[in-house]
Amino acid sequence: MREWPNSYFCPLCYRNLETAQHLFSECAESRRIWAEVSSWVGSPGLDPTNWNATDTLMDWFHGLAGDSSSTLAAGSRSLAILVTWSIWKERNARVFNNAEKTVARLVEEIKDEARLWCQAGAKRLAALVVNPSSE
Template sequence: MDGQRPILARSCYQALFLGSTSSPTWQLTWRNWAPLNSKFFIWLASLDRCWTTDRLARHGIQHDPDFSLCSQEPETLHHLLVGCAFSKITWHEILSWCRATVTPPDGSATFFTWWSESIDSSPASLRKGISTIIVLTAWHLWKHRNACVFDGAQPSNTVLSRDIKLEARLWARAGATGLANILRVT
């Protein structure tokens, strides 16, 4: 009877997950040193659940159609994270600040495709740190967008880059050793 307990426990545990779905980006989302609020944002983004103007329009919710960071294209999550000129400048600034050879997104691939390809092409010892800085940058892009939309803040790559670098340094000091390995101390 005691030999059957591990088998029963395992089969019960596996039964809990029958019919569940998994995200192809779950490892990117959850296996990094970024704060949980950043990871939660990335998870929502992977499910296309962030309230950008295109999502508001799809749900028939009244909204301002102008994109608050560049006013060049309708606001979509893809545009915000990798397609917008404002975002591209931010990505270039942050990724050139790090000791990693990751090419900034050019908008041709989705955020998650670009992220996955960037991680796959990086040395294994730097992957977790690179993934963390990507999550922090995406999260801060979203927060900066929200500050512009809801608080009337003016888009500023300088302010945004400073905030991302500050938070990255704080997380490195708090023990995110992989992140510390890719940061330039300035």
């Protein structure tokens, strides 16, 4: 049987117990990523200083972009999925490969990936991302 590396502590901050809620919405490192991405696109809903305390991860995720069907809300949801996926990939890189990136590097990778999504036809994300083909 293959051994599964497991630590009780968050592999991003090494301070708190690792839970999904902590990893994606409470971890100081994750919150720095969210704040940088929020600043990049000018979306206050993605800025952790504007989040409400919630009981579940699903409530928190729905609160990121609201229930609006507007183009910007849809773009925010796409970007939230991208940021969450990027945080998860970084978590796995640290746990399984002992590889660690800086917050600045992760944010640059998120920007690059968002631009690729826009080039691939993610119109609602493109409406949110400022100049997705430049920067």
